[in-house]
Amino acid sequence: MDQKVISVKGLTKRFGDFVAVDEISFDVFKGEIFGFLGANGAGKTTAMKMLTGLSKPTSGTGSVAGFEILKQAEKIKKNIGYMSQKFALYDDLTIKENAQFYGGIYGLNRRLIKLKVNQMLESLNLQDSGNKLVHSLPLGWKQRLAFSVAMLHDPPIIFLDEPTGGVDPATRRIFWEKIYAEASNGRTIFVTTHYMDEAEYCNRISMMVAGKMVALDSPKNLKLKYNAKTMNDVFVQIAR
Amino acid sequence: MKTYWAIFKKEVFHIFRDTRTLFILIGMPLAMVFIFGYAVTNEFKNSKIAILDHSKDELSGELIQHILASRHFIIERNINSTDDIDLIFRKGEIKMVVVIPPQFSEHFYSNDHSQIQFIIDGSEPNFANTLNQYATAMIRRFSLSKIGNSGSIPYSIAIEMRMMYNPELKSAYNFLPGTIAMILLLISAMMTSLTIAKEKETGTMEILLVSPVSPFILILGKIGPYAVLSFFNAVLILVMGYYVFDVPIIGSLCLLLLMCALYVLTALSLGVLISAKSDSQQSAMLTSLMTLMLPTMLLSGFIFPVSSMPLLLQYASKIIPATYFIDIIKSIMLRGTGISSIDFPVLVLIGMTLFFLMMSLVLFKSRLE
Amino acid sequence: MRVLYYIIRKEFVQVFRNKAILPMMTILPIVQLIILSYAANNEVKQVNIHINDQDHSHFSRRLIQKIQAVDIFHTTSSSTDHQDGNTALLDGLADIVLNIPPRAEHTLLRTRAIKIQLLVNAINGQAATVGSGYLNQIIIDYNKEIRSELISGILVKPKLSPIDIEYSNWYNPELDYKTFMVPGLLGEIVTVLVMLLTAMNIVREREIGTIEQINVSPIKKWQFIIGKMLPFLVIGMILMIVGLVVGKLLFDIPIRGSIWLVFAFLLISLMAILGMGLLISNFANTQQQAIFIAFFFVLIFILLSGLFTPIESMPLWAQYLTIPNPIAHFVAFMRNVLIKGSEFSDVQYRFMVMGILAIVFNSLAILTYKKTT
Numbered sequence: 001m002d003q004k005v006i007s008v009k010g011l012t013k014r015f016g017d018f019v020a021v022d023e024i025s026f027d028v029f030k031g032e033i034f035g036f037l038g039a040n041g042a043g044k045t046t047a048m049k050m051l052t053g054l055s056k057p058t059s060g061t062g063s064v065a066g067f068e069i070l071k072q073a074e075k076i077k078k079n080i081g082y083m084s085q086k087f088a089l090y091d092d093l094t095i096k097e098n099a100q101f102y103g104g105i106y107g108l109n110r111r112l113i114k115l116k117v118n119q120m121l122e123s124l125n126l127q128d129s130g131n132k133l134v135h136s137l138p139l140g141w142k143q144r145l146a147f148s149v150a151m152l153h154d155p156p157i158i159f160l161d162e163p164t165g166g167v168d169p170a171t172r173r174i175f176w177e178k179i180y181a182e183a184s185n186g187r188t189i190f191v192t193t194h195y196m197d198e199a200e201y202c203n204r205i206s207m208m209v210a211g212k213m214v215a216l217d218s219p220k221n222l223k224l225k226y227n228a229k230t231m232n233d234v235f236v237q238i239a240r
Numbered sequence: 241m242k243t244y245w246a247i248f249k250k251e252v253f254h255i256f257r258d259t260r261t262l263f264i265l266i267g268m269p270l271a272m273v274f275i276f277g278y279a280v281t282n283e284f285k286n287s288k289i290a291i292l293d294h295s296k297d298e299l300s301g302e303l304i305q306h307i308l309a310s311r312h313f314i315i316e317r318n319i320n321s322t323d324d325i326d327l328i329f330r331k332g333e334i335k336m337v338v339v340i341p342p343q344f345s346e347h348f349y350s351n352d353h354s355q356i357q358f359i360i361d362g363s364e365p366n367f368a369n370t371l372n373q374y375a376t377a378m379i380r381r382f383s384l385s386k387i388g389n390s391g392s393i394p395y396s397i398a399i400e401m402r403m404m405y406n407p408e409l410k411s412a413y414n415f416l417p418g419t420i421a422m423i424l425l426l427i428s429a430m431m432t433s434l435t436i437a438k439e440k441e442t443g444t445m446e447i448l449l450v451s452p453v454s455p456f457i458l459i460l461g462k463i464g465p466y467a468v469l470s471f472f473n474a475v476l477i478l479v480m481g482y483y484v485f486d487v488p489i490i491g492s493l494c495l496l497l498l499m500c501a502l503y504v505l506t507a508l509s510l511g512v513l514i515s516a517k518s519d520s521q522q523s524a525m526l527t528s529l530m531t532l533m534l535p536t537m538l539l540s541g542f543i544f545p546v547s548s549m550p551l552l553l554q555y556a557s558k559i560i561p562a563t564y565f566i567d568i569i570k571s572i573m574l575r576g577t578g579i580s581s582i583d584f585p586v587l588v589l590i591g592m593t594l595f596f597l598m599m600s601l602v603l604f605k606s607r608l609e
Numbered sequence: 610m611r612v613l614y615y616i617i618r619k620e621f622v623q624v625f626r627n628k629a630i631l632p633m634m635t636i637l638p639i640v641q642l643i644i645l646s647y648a649a650n651n652e653v654k655q656v657n658i659h660i661n662d663q664d665h666s667h668f669s670r671r672l673i674q675k676i677q678a679v680d681i682f683h684t685t686s687s688s689t690d691h692q693d694g695n696t697a698l699l700d701g702l703a704d705i706v707l708n709i710p711p712r713a714e715h716t717l718l719r720t721r722a723i724k725i726q727l728l729v730n731a732i733n734g735q736a737a738t739v740g741s742g743y744l745n746q747i748i749i750d751y752n753k754e755i756r757s758e759l760i761s762g763i764l765v766k767p768k769l770s771p772i773d774i775e776y777s778n779w780y781n782p783e784l785d786y787k788t789f790m791v792p793g794l795l796g797e798i799v800t801v802l803v804m805l806l807t808a809m810n811i812v813r814e815r816e817i818g819t820i821e822q823i824n825v826s827p828i829k830k831w832q833f834i835i836g837k838m839l840p841f842l843v844i845g846m847i848l849m850i851v852g853l854v855v856g857k858l859l860f861d862i863p864i865r866g867s868i869w870l871v872f873a874f875l876l877i878s879l880m881a882i883l884g885m886g887l888l889i890s891n892f893a894n895t896q897q898q899a900i901f902i903a904f905f906f907v908l909i910f911i912l913l914s915g916l917f918t919p920i921e922s923m924p925l926w927a928q929y930l931t932i933p934n935p936i937a938h939f940v941a942f943m944r945n946v947l948i949k950g951s952e953f954s955d956v957q958y959r960f961m962v963m964g965i966l967a968i969v970f971n972s973l974a975i976l977t978y979k980k981t982t
Contacts, residue, residue: 052825053824053825054821054824054825074827075827077825077826077827078827080825082821082822082825084818084821084822085818086817086818086821088818088819088821088822089819089822090619090623090819091817092623092626092627093619093622093623093626097619097622100615100618101615101616101618101619102822102826103615104611104612104614104615104616104618104619105612105615105616105823105826105827105828105832106612106826106827107611107612107827109611110611159825
């Protein structure tokens, strides 16, 4: 449990005069569910973009899956999965075609893709719908599908950017059970969210306010420290 | 009135914030005037030709000198056999070969039948025609100068040709009015239909509609800045035409500007009409491209003369407002006619504008109810 | 290689599943080709002429008959007063006013020279030159005819007679405007459609957000670009086949050169054009911006392509501007190969330039495509 898979020191991103992310440092360990919290515009998405190689840091260093984020961004990309805020599967492709495409661009071979796609459809109970256009699925299903597709290539780390936005509570529940299952298999989960009940599920939580990381601990410890009953209260106290 | 200015101002902000689009809105007319004024021209000069001289004698040498001196032609090369003609035509640079027959001098001075042959690449018909005309005129001048003054040929009819309104045959004269029509349409019709469609798409239209602002004030406020912008563009084009390309404004400037204002109104009502019909920017864009921009460019007589089209397309050109607008502008600017000579197109344009205005008001109202 | 296969497969499935694409490849180009080749016609078919005959002689009537016998001349009005002619010109009722002076026949028969005046509305310079040129020719021929009649009557032969001029128009002896326009239009339609479709494609992925998902994957830039290009390469080929068939069946355009040469050049041109479309899409965030930018460039490219007005007539700087313009090369290539039957050695310059353009545009497209923000 103490193998570092993400390690960041003094990571900073400036857009002109505006400091979006201000010298944040933290480590994430293997098999951990790491929650990334903060108000809108606190810098969560920018920080995550730097970790996934979508954005270059202004200063600071860090490594993800053992690779330097400054110089080895393309190697990092092979070892991570990513599910974005926006729904990012192709509406005009079928479920199978989407999965095959994403498997393909991560370099899986044909036999492996076939196997993985079948496994995925089975676990989602979508065996009969593989040839349906993604367009026709309800939102909750689309999100679960996007999550499964992001893990098709078995990445050791997976980044989830507000994965459950706009999803009903029942589906969110199923979603989190799935996250737990993946974490217990040794996969590291890095997740941003607005839902404080979801924050309770995380092993550790970091809180960002105006680009700075102001808190980093387990939900239990945070509640003790801020003398709060729920994570909701903690959030309100920190974010003011 | 206050609400009107609030909306007007908001729209001005929109226009100035989107620098890329603003750049195109100002850059497009400038680029078009420059291209049409300088580059898109049928003016004839420096055409590359080849000479096939079978006789190589004194007179043929003089003829070649004469061709060179005309400055209309550049003799790119001399060839030695008829078989070469196809080879050089296929390369595409040389469009005409002047063939001088053997014993040219002898035949001419013995008053035997002397003949020059032009072989022209006819793949480009108009250019072939023009080449032929210039070359014919040149040979004729040459032979006259050899024969002596024209008085020595009896019974000759001289032709005095006067190119009226555009003595230097500048193409800017022909294209400038059309450019104004295009730009006014682009900004007044296409942009307004796009901005109204955008408000619908993003849902801000509903917010404005639940406010106590009257929907007509709302629409007027939205189109106001575009009216100003397109009128400004029209004046910009006229000024550029006048100072850069010497396109005169012979008729009344007042009448000219009034007509531009009328056409802005026509274009605006078309824009509102299209936006009432379309729910997304994409459909607004496609509709205005297909029903306004393309027909105006192709069928209004802007680039291609209407009289050369088949009858069906000639009828189609009659329902395009720009056809009348271009006609009016050309008459006022270049021929200096007053309102009495152009009363028919003006009346048609006014009628069309009123019709589109009514249509868009009716459609807009029915959508609200 | 395996990665590339999956990218290409996905693009093909997406492009050809789009219901708008089939009509776009068939009906749209056919309709465009038909309308454009009828509308985009600079052929001067009708010249309205006002005849102001102040002579009323056998001589003037014979001339007028000769003019009226020519199809393109329509006598819209006639008068015996100068002022009427000027008004007709001013009101746009006549393109040319022909002034035959009083006592023309009388003067001519006394072997003196007479002068016939043509007032030409020259606002459209080309129509003016062509129309007045025809009229000039008629008068000159008439002059010859009269002279030979009169001279044979009198039997006085001049010392020297003018040089005769004979001409022939190769490749298109009838000077049919459609033979000239259709091959060029074909080139223009294929290039413009392909460029617009490509430019919209990547921007669309950016708008719906799928591009981010691609950017966090280890996919290489060139793999992505090639995947985007191939389907449109195929579309371009289909467009050209459809266009050639329609052009042959409907307009009976000549296909003198090698069809393989056409497709070889098409392949290189499409690469250049696709590179350009991708480049545009890299600079646009929304489909609206992409369309505006593409529209702006396409308009300039078409106007400066020599499609409608000859490149020879442009000023030198504009002629240089046609070098990086793929539409200009494509239009010229199509005309040379289809109408004149040019061979590879005749057009190798265009192959070379287009090849360079393809390399430049695609390199720029790959360089400016950023996987990071």
